[in-house]
Every structure is written in structure tokens, then in C-alpha cells.
Amino acid sequence: MSDQLSHHYEQQLAYLSLHDSLTDLPNRSFFIESLHQWLEQLNQQKQRQQIAVVTLDVDRFKVYNESLGSTGGDSLLQALAKRLKLIARNDDIVARFGSDEFALLIAMNQTDRIEVIAQRYYRLLNEPFLVGDQSLFIALSTGIAIAPQDGQDVQTLLNRANQARIQAKQAGGNQFQFYRSSMTQAVHKRLALEQDLRNAIGQHQLKVLYQAKINAQTGQLAGAEALIVWQHPLLGQLNPEVFIPIAEETGLIIEIGAWVMFEACRQACLWRQNHPNFHISINLSARQFLSDQLIDQVKRAVGICHFPADALDLEITESLAMVDIEHTTQTLNQLKALGVQLSLDDFGTGYSSFAYLRAFPVDTLKIDRSFIMRIGTENAIPADEKIVTAIIAMAKSLGLSVVAEGVENAYQMEFLRQHACNLLQGYYCGRPLSAHDFEQLALQRYNVNLASE
Ligand code: C2E
Ligand code: MG
Numbered sequence: 310m311s312d313q314l315s316h317h318y319e320q321q322l323a324y325l326s327l328h329d330s331l332t333d334l335p336n337r338s339f340f341i342e343s344l345h346q347w348l349e350q351l352n353q354q355k356q357r358q359q360i361a362v363v364t365l366d367v368d369r370f371k372v373y374n375e376s377l378g379s380t381g382g383d384s385l386l387q388a389l390a391k392r393l394k395l396i397a398r399n400d401d402i403v404a405r406f407g408s409d410e411f412a413l414l415i416a417m418n419q420t421d422r423i424e425v426i427a428q429r430y431y432r433l434l435n436e437p438f439l440v441g442d443q444s445l446f447i448a449l450s451t452g453i454a455i456a457p458q459d460g461q462d463v464q465t466l467l468n469r470a471n472q473a474r475i476q477a478k479q480a481g482g483n484q485f486q487f488y489r490s491s492m493t494q495a496v497h498k499r500l501a502l503e504q505d506l507r508n509a510i511g512q513h514q515l516k517v518l519y520q521a522k523i524n525a526q527t528g529q530l531a532g533a534e535a536l537i538v539w540q541h542p543l544l545g546q547l548n549p550e551v552f553i554p555i556a557e558e559t560g561l562i563i564e565i566g567a568w569v570m571f572e573a574c575r576q577a578c579l580w581r582q583n584h585p586n587f588h589i590s591i592n593l594s595a596r597q598f599l600s601d602q603l604i605d606q607v608k609r610a611v612g613i614c615h616f617p618a619d620a621l622d623l624e625i626t627e628s629l630a631m632v633d634i635e636h637t638t639q640t641l642n643q644l645k646a647l648g649v650q651l652s653l654d655d656f657g658t659g660y661s662s663f664a665y666l667r668a669f670p671v672d673t674l675k676i677d678r679s680f681i682m683r684i685g686t687e688n689a690i691p692a693d694e695k696i697v698t699a700i701i702a703m704a705k706s707l708g709l710s711v712v713a714e715g716v717e718n719a720y721q722m723e724f725l726r727q728h729a730c731n732l733l734q735g736y737y738c739g740r741p742l743s744a745h746d747f748e749q750l751a752l753q754r755y756n757v758n759l760a761s762e
């Protein structure tokens with residue numbers, strides 16, 4: 310090989326090692342090396358200058374990838390890369406870190422304001438992207454850390470920009486957030502909680518509480534919903550809203566979900582000995598629902614003491630899992646084939662519930678608490694009663710049964726009864742209680758003796 314040719318290849322290899330082949334943008338190594346150099350300059354310079362390190366990713370990229378196919382996903386990333394290059398000013402560096410994650414390096418002089426620059430990026434990224442013959446809007450979560458105040462070395466700055474990005478994502482995405490020192494504390498807290506959660510099952514800190522479900526027409530006890538709580542040794546009782554998201558993200562939900570299902574079915578089996586019609590409802594989270602272990606979990610749970618599948622009711626909520634209607638329908642059909650009952654929880658809060666109703670083989674709608682809570686109170690608004698009446702009428706015409714959740718007063722109870730709601734649930738009928746306290750409630754209030762002799 311001639312010297313000239315080998316020189317050409319060397320150059321090409323050097324280029325490839327610093328660039329991303331899909332988008333032709335600089336890659337992570339290039340970015341880190343440039344940031345090093347800029348930080349050195351920043352340290353030497355006397356005049357005050359700042360460098361912004363920005364990381365961003367596409368909200369729900371997985372969903373785009375699944376619905377567009379991986380070639381479509383690639384085209385979207387290429388279009389995004391091109392757009393970022395177009396928006397970038399001369400000295401800005403745009404890099405791709407991998408998958409849907411990009412980074413920007415923005416050097417600022419005294420007159421630049423990062424808020425203004427970020428706004429400009431956002432405005433131009435909000436224009437639709439053309440992928441194939443589709444015009445797509447995408448949302449991004451962006452985190453920003455600024456040298457020197459947020460850090461003076463590459464790793465600290467990148468970590469902090471990422472922390473801010475995660476914060477942006479947790480706040481609902483489609484936004485940018487600046488790093489704040491309080492975030493480090495929040496991250497430490499969360500990491501500690503995650504560690505604790507790993508031990509919580511083995512150390513019996515998770516408990517299942519039971520909330521009564523009442524037949525609206527007869528006032529009799531019909532069953533219960535299992536609700537998990539965490540008795541944390543230092544922090545006291547933690548509600549599912551605090552730790553289910555962590556369990557979801559870490560995958561611990563699979564183990565926790567299996568445990569709840571087993572435990573609730575075991576308990577319900579005992580109660581059914583004295584009250585044969587008693588049914589138990591269990592909540593499923595998105596990741597659990599998507600897991601290929603779900604069907605086995607359910608089979609195992611109903612296998613215990615030959616629990617009749619139709620006395621088990623699985624509650625699902627609208628969430629990311631629901632984006633893929635086809636897959637969801639398939640899973641729901643498999644569950645139906647086992648004979649279990651299916652409920653759509655928090656109904657009315659989602660944005661496309663009607664599409665689900667058509668596609669999903671559900672048996673029951675649970676009207677979200679937010680429609681019930683003002684009825685019969687001084688904050689009542691007429692629309693609530695109308696919405697509830699309409700949901701019940703629609704459910705009935707589709708042959709579905711209706712549960713109202715969050716019933717807190719006698720007026721609501723009577724209103725729902727008159728409008729032919731099937732089941733009621735809420736503090737007015739009974740709070741979530743330990744198995745022992747639930748037996749007391751059943752006996753004293755509903756005249757049912759659940760406890761075995
Ligand atoms: P959800 O399934 O909609 O459960 C109803 C929530 O409303 C429960 O909150 C319950 O305590 C509360 N609630 C019931 N009646 C009333 C009322 O009259 N007034 C008021 N203000 N609140 C009432 P909780 O226990 O904090 O559970 C929150 C959510 O966490 C549940 O919403 C469910 O989505 C999820 N969750 C609970 N247990 C599990 C579980 O074992 N697995 C999974 N994946 N998620 C769970
Ligand atoms: Mg529920």
C-alpha cells in the first residue's frame with residue numbers, strides 16, 4: 310500500500326473512531342475530549358466565560374421505535390441530528406452518545422444567556438420531523454449543567470447534566486431543567502430507597518392492605534382490593550406512589566407483583582371459606598403487564614387452593630404499556646382465557662380510553678376518584694354528576710360493570726346507587742386495612758364473619 314493510501318486510511322479510521330456512523334455526528338469520545346480542552350481554556354482565561362453541558366433524549370423513544378420499525382427509528386434519529394446541527398451556532402458541538410441520547414457543548418461569552426439559547430433550541434425542535442411520509446412531533450427531555458459553577462471537570466458536569474435530564478423526564482418530559490445542587494441530595498435519597506427496597510421483601514416490610522368493595526344495590530360486602538404499603542424501618546409507612554415507580558424502573562416490580570398476587574390470593578382463599586362469593590382485586594403495573602412471566606404468575610396464584618379464576622380481578626391502568634394496543638389486547642385475551650376478570654382502573658383520566666374500550670376485553674370500569682370526590686361536598690360542580698352518570702350509562706350499554714372509587718360520603722353512595730353503579734369503594738365503605746382489621750370491619754359493619762375458627 311502506498312504511503313498516501315495508508316495515510317488516507319489512517320485518517321479515515323481516526324475519523325470513524327470519533328464519529329457516530331448513523332448520524333455522522335461526533336461521538337462521546339470526541340465530545341469528552343473537546344470538553345476537556347474547553348475546560349482547560351476556561352481555567353486559564355482571565356475573562357469570565359461559561360460552558361454549558363447539555364444532554365437530551367427523546368421522550369418515549371421506544372414507542373417510536375416500535376411503531377416506526379427500527380429503520381424508521383433510525384431515520385428519526387438522523388432527522389433529529391440534522392436539525393440539531395442546523396440550530397447549533399458555529400462553536401457549539403453536537404454529539405450523539407448512543408441510542409436516542411445526544412449532547413451539546415455550548416461555549417458562552419458574557420452576553421450569551423443559556424436560557425435564551427435553550428429556548429431557541431426548543432422552539433426549533435418543536436417543528437415536526439419528516440420520517441418517510443409521516444410528519445412527527447417529538448418531545449425531548451433536556452438537562453443542563455454549567456461550568457464553572459456546577460462543576461469543573463468532565464465527569465461531574467456530565468453527571469449533573471444527566472441528573473437534571475432525569476428530573477426533566479420525571480416532571481413529565483418535554484422540557485429542560487437546570488442542574489440544582491438539591492438534585493444530588495434527591496439522587497442520593499432515591500438510591501438509598503432503591504437499596505432498601507431490594508431488601509424489603511426478604512425482611513417482610515411489604516404489607517398488603519385490603520379495602521372493601523361493596524355491592525351498591527344491596528350494601529353487602531362483595532370483595533376487596535389489595536393495596537400494597539411499605540413499612541420502612543426508618544421512614545415509616547410509605548405509599549405505593551412513592552415506591553412503585555422505583556420498583557418499576559429497577560424491575561423489582563416483577564418480584565413484588567408476584568408476591569402481592571400470591572399473598573392476596575392466599576388471604577382471599579381463607580376468607581372465601583366463610584364467604585364463598587368474596588372476590589379479590591389486584592393492581593398490575595405497566596412493567597408487570599409487559600413481562601412474559603405474567604401469565605405464569607397468574608396461573609400459579611389461582612393454582613393455590615384452587616382459587617376460582619373468576620374471583621380474581623386484575624386492575625390495569627392506562628400507561629405506557631397501553632401504547633401498543635395490539636400487544637395489550639393479546640395479553641388481555643390470554644388473561645381472559647384463564648378466566649380472570651379484568652378492570653380498567655382510574656377510568657376517565659386517560660387520553661384515549663374510548664379506543665381501549667373498543668379493543669380490550671375488559672369486564673369492568675373503575676370510575677376515577679377525581680370524578681367522585683367533589684360530589685355532595687361544598688365544592689361540587691354539576692359536570693361531575695353528569696360525567697359519572699354518562700360513564701355508567703356507556704359502560705352498561707357496552708355490557709360492562711362499573712365500580713366507583715373514592716366514595717367518601719353518604720350522598721355519593723346514594724347517588725351512585727340510584728344511577729345503577731355496581732360496586733362502591735372508598736373511605737366511606739372502609740379504608741385500606743390489614744387483614745386482621747379488615748376481618749373486624751367485615752364483622753362489625755357488614756355482618757360477615759371472614760375469620761376461620
Ligand atoms: P388505585 O388502584 O386506584 O387504588 C386506589 C387508591 O385510592 C389507593 O391509594 C387507596 O388507598 C385510595 N383511596 C381509596 N378510597 C379512597 C377515598 O375514599 N379517598 C381517598 N382520598 N383515597 C382513597 P394507594 O393505596 O396509595 O394506592 C395508590 C396506587 O398505587 C393504586 O391506585 C395503584 O395504582 C397502585 N398500587 C397499589 N398497590 C399496588 C400493587 O400491589 N401493585 C401495583 N402494581 N400497584 C399498586
Ligand atoms: Mg386499583
Ligand code: MG
Nearest residue numbers: 654655675714
Ligand atoms: Mg384507581
